[in-house]
Structure formats: structure tokens, C-alpha cells
Amino acid sequence: MTDPANTPPAPDLPAPDRHPDAGAELTRLLSVMQALRDPESGCPWDQVQDFDSIVPYTIEEAYEAADAIARRDWTQIPDELGDLLFQIVYYADMAADQGRFDFATIARGIADKMIRRHPHVFAGASAEDIRRRWEDGKAGERSRRQETGALAGIPVNLPALTRAAKLCARAARVGFDWRDPALVIDKIGEELAELRAELAGADRARLHDELGDVLFTVANLARALGLDPEDCLRHGNTKFQRRFEAMERAIETGGRSVAEASAEEKEAAWQAVKRQEAALRS
Template identity: 60%
Template sequence: MSDTPKDAGAELARLLSIMARLRAPDGCPWDREQDFATIAPYTIEEAYEVADAIARGPDFPQLMDELGDLLFQVVYHAQMASEAGQFGFPEVARAIADKMIRRHPHVFGEAAARDVAAQNSAWEVQKAAERAARAETGTLAGVPTTLPALTRGLKLARRAARVGFDWPDPGAVLDKLEEEAAELRAELPAMDRARQADEVGDLFFVLVNLARKLDLDPETCLRDANAKFERRFNAVEKVLASEGKAPADAGLEAMEAAWQRVKAQERGQA
């Protein structure tokens, strides 16, 4: 396995030269016509594919492949910025290296070693100073609007909690969840879609905070729930097929009975 700085530098230089060649006047027509906005969705997609490879085991060969795809996205953006006369890959690497040194004075400086809680606090102080330097004011400043909604809600709630705007415990969040559910129920007869959407959004946000208070990641919770539903519904279809039925023709009662059978089987195997 090659892991020396020299090897890494040579392979990175090769990747940078490939990217430059693709964007050259006689390079790839598709790559040449892209810009930051058109490449951004691919960058997000590749990050999710890295997470998926990790969730699968991790699957190390796939993880290596997906990390390469994600690195290529960074190289792509840096190449376009270089063409615009703004910055290149060396500046990107230098900026993150400087940031990591700045945010870890207990490792790279003379500050005393900290426990995890103290380090997290110091990290947030440093990030707040960096936001202030960028003229981003306010507790919630700088949380990207392009994040997945659950992730952004979690970040916003964490920021607010750091200045004391928080529920005292998970039980209090559950009380708030019941309150929001009651408000949504009250909106159902009116059929006002805007009001209903507002109340559903409140429910989601409270659920994000419940996960936070339980030290759970809401994206992971929902991802696991999706996987569980998919697994169980696929099993329901197999149960119905063994009875010569299709889901669309079986009816809700038969599907619910099959669902309960599948759940009971899973619990028996646990």
C-alpha cells in the first residue's frame, strides 16, 4: 500500500493534470461547458455516495472509489476557480490546513490538552470568531441553506441551545411534540394547505430536537426508518404473492395483516 507523502503528491499532481486537460480548449466538451452551479449537485451526490459506502459495512473498495469521486469534485471546483483567476487547489489545501492548525491549538500550539467537551466548546468559539471575521453576525449565521432540511434544523437547534435556548430534557420535547400534533389536528378540518404545511414543519423541527436531546442524528434515524419500511414492505409483497395476491388487489386489511406477520417474525428473530 502506497501511503508516503511523495506517493500522495505524485498521484495528486497526476489528478490535477488530468482535470486541467479535461478543461483545456481541446479537452472534453462536457467538462469544458460546466460551471460551479452545474457541478454543485454532483458534489452533493458524491458526498452522499461516500456516506452510503460507509453505511454498507464499510465497503472499503467502494469507499475508496467514492472518496476518489468526491476528491475529483474538489479538484474540479478548484480548476474552475483557477481559470477565473481566483484560487487553485494549492490555496484550497493551504486554507484547510491552516484552519485545522488554528482550531487545534492543543495539538499544534502551546494550549493545554482538553477533554472532548472542552475541545468542542473551544472549537465553537473559534468558528464563531471566523464567522465574525466574515461579518456573519448572530448565533445562527453561516448555517448553509443548501443542507438537507433535517441536518440544517439540527445545526440551527444546536446553535440556539449553546446560548441557552433549549428544552431542559427529552420529556419536555415530547410534550412540545404533543402540543404541535394537537395544533396540526386542529388545522385538518379547514383544509388550509399553507397552515397544514406550517404545522407539519413544526412537527419535523420538534422531532429533530428530540433526536438531538437523545444524542441521535435525525438523518440517520430517518434513513434507518426508510430502510426498515422498505424491508418490511418487500416482505409483505412476498407474503401476498405466496397467497396469490398482488398488493394493489389485496386491500388494506390483507396488507395490514401481512405487515403484522412480518413485524412479528422480525421481533421473533431479534
């Protein structure tokens, strides 16, 4: 664990006036976790968990928090963020049992990192100094983790579209990039043609490979346009669900289910929904 005595002094920081009860509530949460994992009186499920078994729950909680934020559900957001915070406390308590680190190590580390990365806030710096120090700091962190190369340190467990965009952005920093987004669109057409050529053979391995190329290039296009591919896809998912449900309701007003309707009827209802949306936007 980190020795607080060796922690560099922090700059003058504002008092946490907006969070007067935070310290007491966090201490209570840490105590709750200790009770849950107590080897004698704790919860049997919590007692047997480890780092690997908790990871899927952490990812799930992060997505649930993101969903509540996207919906601006202000009553649900604190609950979902609490679930996510609980995951961090879980890792900290398990690591403390093993003598590796504790919650204070996590909190101290991220506070120190943010102070280092924001000299314009805590020490005063020019815009160029900020950019250079940020990049130098990231490079130093990767070096300490013995990660080398322009693409090092991008987590493999990121959502695939997000990771694709980050890989492309990192490559672009060293000049490996498209000059114009229109060229990326041309590349998508090329990749689609290669995918189409594999359809006749229906070799799953080849289709898997070619479709991956299409999706990767689409993610690159989003980056080239200054868009987040995950956010674009979430928007597309929401739009599809909204239109599909409107189509369902339209068909069901005639006393039939969507499954009973013909392909032509479903298409007609779908197009009607799109026209209604276009009319509302105009």
C-alpha cells in the same frame, strides 16, 4: 490566490508513510481535470460548467459516498470518494482559471485550520483551552465572513433535518433550550394538535407551516436525546424498506401481487413481518 511565502510555518508533522503515492496521483488527477476543461481539446460538457451547475452533482456524490460507507461496501467506497474528490478538483480548476484560488489554496487552508483547531495535538493544551479555542476559532471565522448572531453560518443547503438540529444546538449554547426531552415530546403533541386543527380547512399554506413545525420539533427531540435526526430517519427508511419487501415476498408466495391484495391482507402480512423480526431479536 494564497501566497505560499506568507503561510505560517507548520508544526512538525509525521511523514505521510500511509500515502506514499498520494502526491503523484493527485497531480495526475489535477492534470486530467485540466485536460477535460481545455477550451480547445477538452470535453464539450466540462468546458461549459460553472460553480452553480456543479453544486447538484457535489451534493449527489456526497450522498452516494455516505451510502457506500453505511453499507460498508469497501470496494465501492474508494470509487465514491473519488467522485467526491473530483468535485473539489473541479471547483479548484474553475477558480484557478478565474485567478481566484487553486487546489493548493484549498489544501493549505484546511490543513492550517485543523492545526489551529487542534492545539492539543500540535501545540499542547488543556481540555478547557481546546474547547475555548475551538469556539473562538469558529466565532472568528464567522466574523471574517461578516456573519453575526448565534445562528449565523449554518448552511441553508444542509439536509433540512440536519440543519434543524444544528439550529437548535446553536440556540442551546446561549441558553435557549428545553430542560428535559420529555418537554420536547409534549411540544410535539402540541404541534400535532395544531396540524390536526388545520386538516378540516385543508389550506395548503397552513398545513405546510404546521407540518414544518412538527418536523422541526422532532429534529429538536433527536438533538435533545443525543441522536442525529438524519441518521434516525435513514435507519427508519431502511427498516421500512426491509419490512415492505418482506411483506411483498410473503404475499407473492400466494401467487398475488401486493397491489392485488386487500388492505386487510397487507396489514396482516406487515404485522407478521414485525413479529418475525421481534422473535429474531429475542
